[in-house]
Amino acid sequence: MEQEIYDIAVIGGGPVGMFTAFYASLRHVKTILVESLATLGGQVTALYPEKTILDVAGFSGIKGSAFIAELDKQLHLFPVDIKTETTVVNVEQTGELFTVTTDVGEPFQAKKVIITTGKGAFEPRKMQVEGVDELVGQGVHYFVTHKQDFANHHVAIAGGGDSAVDMATMLNQVTASTTIIHRRDNFRAMEQSVLALEQSTVIRETPKKITHIEKENNGQLKITLEQVKDSDSVSDILVDDLIINYGFISENKTIQGWAIQPEISGQVFKVDQAMQTSVPGIFAVGDASHYSGKSDLIAIGFGEAPHAVNAAIRQFDPLRGGPGHSSSMVLKDGTIS
Numbered sequence: 001m002e003q004e005i006y007d008i009a010v011i012g013g014g015p016v017g018m019f020t021a022f023y024a025s026l027r028h029v030k031t032i033l034v035e036s037l038a039t040l041g042g043q044v045t046a047l048y049p050e051k052t053i054l055d056v057a058g059f060s061g062i063k064g065s066a067f068i069a070e071l072d073k074q075l076h077l078f079p080v081d082i083k084t085e086t087t088v089v090n091v092e093q094t095g096e097l098f099t100v101t102t103d104v105g106e107p108f109q110a111k112k113v114i115i116t117t118g119k120g121a122f123e124p125r126k127m128q129v130e131g132v133d134e135l136v137g138q139g140v141h142y143f144v145t146h147k148q149d150f151a152n153h154h155v156a157i158a159g160g161g162d163s164a165v166d167m168a169t170m171l172n173q174v175t176a177s178t179t180i181i182h183r184r185d186n187f188r189a190m191e192q193s194v195l196a197l198e199q200s201t202v203i204r205e206t207p208k209k210i211t212h213i214e215k216e217n218n219g220q221l222k223i224t225l226e227q228v229k230d231s232d233s234v235s236d237i238l239v240d241d242l243i244i245n246y247g248f249i250s251e252n253k254t255i256q257g258w259a260i261q262p263e264i265s266g267q268v269f270k271v272d273q274a275m276q277t278s279v280p281g282i283f284a285v286g287d288a289s290h291y292s293g294k295s296d297l298i299a300i301g302f303g304e305a306p307h308a309v310n311a312a313i314r315q316f317d318p319l320r321g322g323p324g325h326s327s328s329m330v331l332k333d334g335t336i337s
């Protein structure tokens with residue numbers, strides 16, 4: 001059977017992969033988007049569907065899940081083949097084309113490949129307190145998928161980064177009380193997020209560390225806190241839930257076993273100004289790419305996507321010109337062509 005040939009294959013259906021595939025379809029090239037998980041949205045869907053995202057253009061604050069729903073609507077404006085629950089297990093160069101093999105179905109070919117696989121599989125950084133692992137699911141959590149699960153609960157959040165601070169102010173809207181526990185006095189989060197925390201009723205236990213957690217007979221958790229640099233200063237708090245928010249660790253094994261091996265920096269792909277990796281015709285954008293000064297933000301990935309798509313098109317269709325503005329595709333009757 002003849003293999004299907006795409007102009008552009010986008011590997012990874014996180015927010016940046018979704019926008020990359022949409023932008024490719026906007027340029028009217030035959031595009032496929034492949035995602036390992038059952039649902040699109042990458043880290044936003046898996047890790048923070050309830051968080052309000054403030055730093056993407058055009059939204060004055062949007063819940064993670066609603067943001068992905070908007071990206072999904074945009075992705076469906078023009079034809080894109082979307083394969084979920086499909087992991088790319090090999091990419092190899094076959095003459096002018098790349099052959100992409102997945103764990104399900106037939107391999108397909110693509111003129112150019114854009115890698116948007118993020119930083120690979122990730123897992124939460126674990127709390128190093130004896131016995132805490134046994135309490136996961138019994139009041140101790142590493143993930144929050146529905147904030148209403150914590151309605152009227154007394155909740156403690158351990159951590160002091162962006163995600164912990166945002167989680168504290170978000171959950172505080174529904175909890176009976178929210179306490180944030182951090183081992184430093186200063187929180188390492190966006191300035192406006194810290195301001196919002198300071199102006200909220202969230203109780204701040206700083207600079208303190210958790211030394212012991214115990215389940216009480218009434219189901220509550222007794223958390224023992226020790227003042228940093230003063231081990232004699234110890235106190236207990238009682239809560240219904242403890243959410244551990246120490247960030248995530250990832251191990252990028254995405255291209256293990258792939259025939260093509262683009263140069264890596266850290267755990268991600270080194271790219272040039274056109275977002276091309278060291279293998280001509282293979283591009284990387286979003287969290288999967290690295291260059292000097294790179295930040296892992298959705299807005300940055302959205303800026304990188306058109307660079308990669310346009311550069312890829314220039315390679316296989318140098319006479320096409322463009323890109324134009326998307327408004328140039330609106331027909332006289334107002335519909336989008």
Ligand SMILES: Cc1cc2nc3c(=O)[nH]c(=O)nc-3n(C[C@H](O)[C@H](O)[C@H](O)COP(=O)(O)OP(=O)(O)OC[C@H]3O[C@@H](n4cnc5c(N)ncnc54)[C@H](O)[C@@H]3O)c2cc1C
Binds near residue numbers: 014042
């Ligand atoms: C708790 C938290 C809060 C954050 N808050 C913000 C925020 O407020 N604003 C902001 O801009 N950024 C935020 N970020 C960062 C933001 O989520 C990332 O920058 C963004 O998700 C990167 O998108 P991506 O599409 O490049 O990668 P990801 O979102 O990591 O998506 C990669 C996708 O590729 C898939 N994949 C991997 N390997 C394969 C394979 N071999 N085959 C097929 N599919 C594959 C994965 O399943 C995944 O769905 C936050 C991150 C975290 C963890």
